Amino acid sequence: MTGFDRHSVPLLRDLPDVRGYFGAYGGRFVPETLMAPLVELEAAFRKFRRDLTFRRELNGFLKNFAGRPTPLLFAENLTKRLGGPRVYLKREDLCHTGAHKVNNTLGQCLLAKRLGKKRVIAETGAGQHGVGTATACALLSLSCEVYMGAEDMERQALNVFRMRSMGAKVIPVTSGSRTLKDAINEAMRDWVTNVQTTFYCIGSVVGPHPYPWMVREFQSVIGREVKHQIRDYQTGDPDALVACVGGGSNAIGLFAPFYDHKRVKFFGVEAGGEGLRSGRHSATLCTGRPGVLHGAYTYLMQDDNGQVLGTHSISAGLDYPAVGPEHAFYKDSGRATYVAATDKEALAGFKLLNETEGLSAALESSHALGSLPRLVRPMKNSQSVVLCLSGRGDKDMGQLTGILHLGSSDPKNT
Amino acid sequence: MVNRIDQVFIELKSQGRKALMAYVTGGYPSLPAMDRAVREIVKAGVDLVEIGVPFSDPIADGPTIQFSSQKALEGGITPARLFDWVKTFRRTHETPVVLMTYMNPIQTMGLASFARRARTAGVDGVIVPDLIIEEGGPLEKALGPAGIHLIYLVAPTTPPPRRTEIARRSRGFLYAVSLTGVTGVRRALPKGLGTFIADVRRRSPVPVAVGFGISDAAQARQAAAQADGVIVGSAFIHRMKNREPLVPFVRSLRRALDGA
Ligand SMILES: Cc1ncc(COP(=O)(O)O)c(C=O)c1O
Numbered sequence: 001m002t003g004f005d006r007h008s009v010p011l012l013r014d015l016p017d018v019r020g021y022f023g024a025y026g027g028r029f030v031p032e033t034l035m036a037p038l039v040e041l042e043a044a045f046r047k048f049r050r051d052l053t054f055r056r057e058l059n060g061f062l063k064n065f066a067g068r069p070t071p072l073l074f075a076e077n078l079t080k081r082l083g084g085p086r087v088y089l090k091r092e093d094l095c096h097t098g099a100h101k102v103n104n105t106l107g108q109c110l111l112a113k114r115l116g117k118k119r120v121i122a123e124t125g126a127g128q129h130g131v132g133t134a135t136a137c138a139l140l141s142l143s144c145e146v147y148m149g150a151e152d153m154e155r156q157a158l159n160v161f162r163m164r165s166m167g168a169k170v171i172p173v174t175s176g177s178r179t180l181k182d183a184i185n186e187a188m189r190d191w192v193t194n195v196q197t198t199f200y201c202i203g204s205v206v207g208p209h210p211y212p213w214m215v216r217e218f219q220s221v222i223g224r225e226v227k228h229q230i231r232d233y234q235t236g237d238p239d240a241l242v243a244c245v246g247g248g249s250n251a252i253g254l255f256a257p258f259y260d261h262k263r264v265k266f267f268g269v270e271a272g273g274e275g276l277r278s279g280r281h282s283a284t285l286c287t288g289r290p291g292v293l294h295g296a297y298t299y300l301m302q303d304d305n306g307q308v309l310g311t312h313s314i315s316a317g318l319d320y321p322a323v324g325p326e327h328a329f330y331k332d333s334g335r336a337t338y339v340a341a342t343d344k345e346a347l348a349g350f351k352l353l354n355e356t357e358g359l360s361a362a363l364e365s366s367h368a369l370g371s372l373p374r375l376v377r378p379m380k381n382s383q384s385v386v387l388c389l390s391g392r393g394d395k396d397m398g399q400l401t402g403i404l405h406l407g408s409s410d411p412k413n414t
Numbered sequence: 415m416v417n418r419i420d421q422v423f424i425e426l427k428s429q430g431r432k433a434l435m436a437y438v439t440g441g442y443p444s445l446p447a448m449d450r451a452v453r454e455i456v457k458a459g460v461d462l463v464e465i466g467v468p469f470s471d472p473i474a475d476g477p478t479i480q481f482s483s484q485k486a487l488e489g490g491i492t493p494a495r496l497f498d499w500v501k502t503f504r505r506t507h508e509t510p511v512v513l514m515t516y517m518n519p520i521q522t523m524g525l526a527s528f529a530r531r532a533r534t535a536g537v538d539g540v541i542v543p544d545l546i547i548e549e550g551g552p553l554e555k556a557l558g559p560a561g562i563h564l565i566y567l568v569a570p571t572t573p574p575p576r577r578t579e580i581a582r583r584s585r586g587f588l589y590a591v592s593l594t595g596v597t598g599v600r601r602a603l604p605k606g607l608g609t610f611i612a613d614v615r616r617r618s619p620v621p622v623a624v625g626f627g628i629s630d631a632a633q634a635r636q637a638a639a640q641a642d643g644v645i646v647g648s649a650f651i652h653r654m655k656n657r658e659p660l661v662p663f664v665r666s667l668r669r670a671l672d673g674a
Contacts, residue, residue: 031569036573155543185473192596291522292517306469306519
């Protein structure tokens with residue numbers, strides 16, 4: 001795999017390069033059938049991201065439909081509880097549909113509309129991207145079909161109902177591990193088959209070029225807003241940014257606008273499942289090796305023969321054996337640090353935020369919260385950290401009532 | 415040494431015949447059963463065998479080959495065991511063997527190591543359905559000196575100038591994907607297939623073989639009309655799954671092609 005001179009540190013505007021590479025990672029590993037639509041998509045995105053009418057329309061939807069800008073909250077009680085740097089929460093949980101995913105789906109579905117595609121397909125893990133896509137499609141009068149692992153349909157039943165109520169068709173995926181990875185496989189097979197009529201709306205910074213770049217650009221609204229909003233509280237940049245990483249879109253959306261501000265540290269939190277040594281986790285960057293999956297060269301959880309491994313996480317949205325290629329590059333170049341939070345730590349993070357701030361985070365975002373006590377420990381009280389609260393926990397309440405026995409006198413569940 | 419794929423196409427051309435290529439999933443339903451199947455179909459008239467090296471996430475494959483790949487993996491098949499199989503097959507056969515696998519198993523083994531082991535085993539070509547020409551340079555560099563052909567795929571969605579470029583880069587033959595879709599048997603071949611194949615063949619310095627969705631003798635004849643050969647995959651796997659005999663099927667394909 002090629003890249004640029006490894007001694008020169010690239011600027012964000014050079015990422016990815018013209019071939020869709022972030023350093024050694026990314027590219028296009030797809031059936032030839034998809035090459036023409038990928039080239040078409042790339043050209044359309046290049047054109048419309050500079051197009052004033054397109055941008056005005058997208059910004060209008062982000063503001064009046066999705067509810068942007070989302071607030072940046074100084075979490076005073078949480079800060080006190082942790083006894084370290086000031087903690088700010090970027091409130092993506094307040095986005096319409098309950099997660100950051102809608103920033104991307106509005107962008108991509110508008111693009112689908114411009115390309116004259118009437119049918120949109122998507123994959124979903126937690127169901128948030130599926131709901132985001134179904135919502136954007138309803139808004140823009142597009143037909144919508146969502147692939148979802150059969151196991152995920154069970155644990156995120158509420159979101160299945162939400163998608164269906166917006167007129168989307170939810171297609172259960174029963175192949176392989178019956179989770180997000182297999183849903184992406186099925187969506188890609190559908191796209192290969194129906195490429196003339198269909199737009200594939202990918203839910204994270206994964207897949208073949210231009211997706212990782214395009215999704216980053218649509219999600220960068222998160223970090224751009226933080227850049228301005230932090231000025232209400234302090235003069236300089238925050239010292240650290242923290243976000244959970246499944247495919248990595250909320251994390252990249254927060255990080256990328258600060259990429260060239262080298263003093264801002266990035267921390268990505270992966271799903272540590274039952275612990276990294278248990279083998280039952282989805283901590284791709286912490287434990288994986290580079291390989292090719294879903295159209296990109298990136299870190300993967302795989303065995304010695306290159307077979308992709310099954311993953312586990314309490315949160316469906318992080319249960320994925322690969323990761324966006326830009327994160328792979330951030331890891332190798334040292335720009336970001338990746339850690340893992342176990343299922344237990346995520347649950348502790350969920351409780352911590354509920355108790356200190358009265359906010360119920362999604363299980364995905366709860367991983368970032370679960371790692372926060374460890375991440376802030378070496379920091380000074382005069383410093384500050386922004387955590388991306390990527391989604392709200394409503395979708396997880398069914399699952400959580402079965403796990404957390406609140407109100408009982410048994411404290412061991414924390 | 416001349417590559418066996420080139421040799422077969424030269425021979426067939428001199429006889430005015432079309433190539434019949436069969437795909438089987440490596441290690442399905444088991445390695446010994448696959449071995450028997452391959453020997454049987456070669457004897458019955460298959461000119462070139464494609465052995466699928468199973469991958470956990472075959473995005474270019476339909477349900478039939480997904481199923482056989484998963485079964486083979488559950489049975490413990492590995493690239494190493496398939497290299498060993500090719501080596502054994504080579505003791506008795508000069509039939510060209512082409513490995514069909516996805517990029518990740520190759521990447522994981524390392525391109526150079528993959529090329530070396532393939533060469534030692536007696537592999538003649540490699541097809542990688544998720545490798546496009548823009549990304550193929552490194553694998554071409556690894557396989558070329560080992561005398562192994564990297565066979566590229568061209569699709570109906572490929573714009574004409576790009577078809578020329580792919581044909582120029584492909585070695586051994588050019589794999590023309592008959593339809594926009596994944597592998598698997600279809601009731602009918604797509605309309606406009608003849609025009610597409612004729613166009614590709616005009617542009618290609620190497621022979622053109624048509625694959626994806628070819629299910630029976632009539633379709634094989636139709637697909638071969640403008641091409642140098644056909645590739646039949648899922649229809650074989652389907653029969654293996656149902657324990658139906660393969661030889662009569664090969665004979666019917668052979669008759670259809672030789673009469674074409
Ligand atoms: C609330 C929330 N956060 C995070 C994620 C993980 O995705 P990503 O890493 O792309 O932000 C998901 C995915 O479903 C999600 O629903």
